[in-house]
Amino acid sequence: MRHAKRPQTRLDESLLSHVPPFSRLDGPQIREILDQASPRRFESGTTVFEEGAPADRFYMLLDGYIRVVRITPEGEQVIALHIPSGQLFGIAQALGRDTYPATAITAAESIALSWPGRLWPEFVAKYDGFATETYKTVGTRIGEMNTRIVEMATQQVEQRIANALLRLINQTGRKVAKGIEIDFPITRQDLSEMTGTTLHTVSRMLSAWEKQGLVESGRKRITVLEPHQLVLLTGPKAT
DNA sequence: ACATTAATTATGT
DNA sequence: ACATAATTAATGT
Numbered sequence A: 001m002r003h004a005k006r007p008q009t010r011l012d013e014s015l016l017s018h019v020p021p022f023s024r025l026d027g028p029q030i031r032e033i034l035d036q037a038s039p040r041r042f043e044s045g046t047t048v049f050e051e052g053a054p055a056d057r058f059y060m061l062l063d064g065y066i067r068v069v070r071i072t073p074e075g076e077q078v079i080a081l082h083i084p085s086g087q088l089f090g091i092a093q094a095l096g097r098d099t100y101p102a103t104a105i106t107a108a109e110s111i112a113l114s115w116p117g118r119l120w121p122e123f124v125a126k127y128d129g130f131a132t133e134t135y136k137t138v139g140t141r142i143g144e145m146n147t148r149i150v151e152m153a154t155q156q157v158e159q160r161i162a163n164a165l166l167r168l169i170n171q172t173g174r175k176v177a178k179g180i181e182i183d184f185p186i187t188r189q190d191l192s193e194m195t196g197t198t199l200h201t202v203s204r205m206l207s208a209w210e211k212q213g214l215v216e217s218g219r220k221r222i223t224v225l226e227p228h229q230l231v232l233l234t235g236p237k238a239t
Numbered sequence B: 001a002c003a004t005t006a007a008t009t010a011t012g013t
Numbered sequence C: 001a002c003a004t005a006a007t008t009a010a011t012g013t
Helices: A027-035 A119-126 A130-154 A157-172 A188-195 A199-211 A227-234
Strands: A038-042 A047-049 A057-063 A065-071 A077-084 A103-106 A110-116 A173-175 A180-182 A215-218 A221-224
Touching: A065 A110, A077 A130, A077 A157, A077 A188, A110 A119, A119 A130, A130 A157, A157 A173, A157 A180, A157 A188, A157 A199, A157 A221, A157 A227, A188 A199, A199 A215
Parallel strands: none
Antiparallel strands: A038 A110, A047 A103, A057 A110, A065 A077, A065 A103, A173 A180, A180 A221, A215 A221
């Protein structure tokens, strides 16, 4: 009866067997990966790592949501994107960087696995499909940030907020009776930080949409009732 | 078309 | 009761 170093629970293979970067691996391989991982639970609002810090580890989000944040030179927070569970994050190694390009904060209580960064090249070399899968997600994220920048430059606030909401319900939405609710606490301040506006404008928009029955919102929660109507707002403006 | 300021109210612990 | 979040109106660029 010797459990030399890990007196605590052993990680179950089912944690990773269904998430894309690992799904093509077999049991023993996943076992191998899990045994090198450190699990950790984060309170909501905890900083996992900070922009510019040495990227010593990379992460896999098992549960919860991560908010990727950048600070402008003027000290303004800009929310770049949200990461749902089942995705890798903090993968500076994939970008060939040795520091994190942004700050990661939990948007809700979250659980993540992490590995030392030196294992990255090993994973890429050893596990078939790992590289291609991760670069796929990296690609989508960069694409997302790009469209966001284009939106900022071309669209009006109403359309930007509508787009932000649509992305949120697509990626992090949860089906409820009346529509789709954003699965983690989100304030108007947050929404304004992703759309480059003020919380006041966001508040007004949401109130207006609520009157039209498009959304329903309360403190730190937003439910989209009519996604299609929001999509319509995305298009050309109706004078 | 939007930000800013400010005052007021609601809501969660 | 207190802090944080949301609303609303008025004013400014």
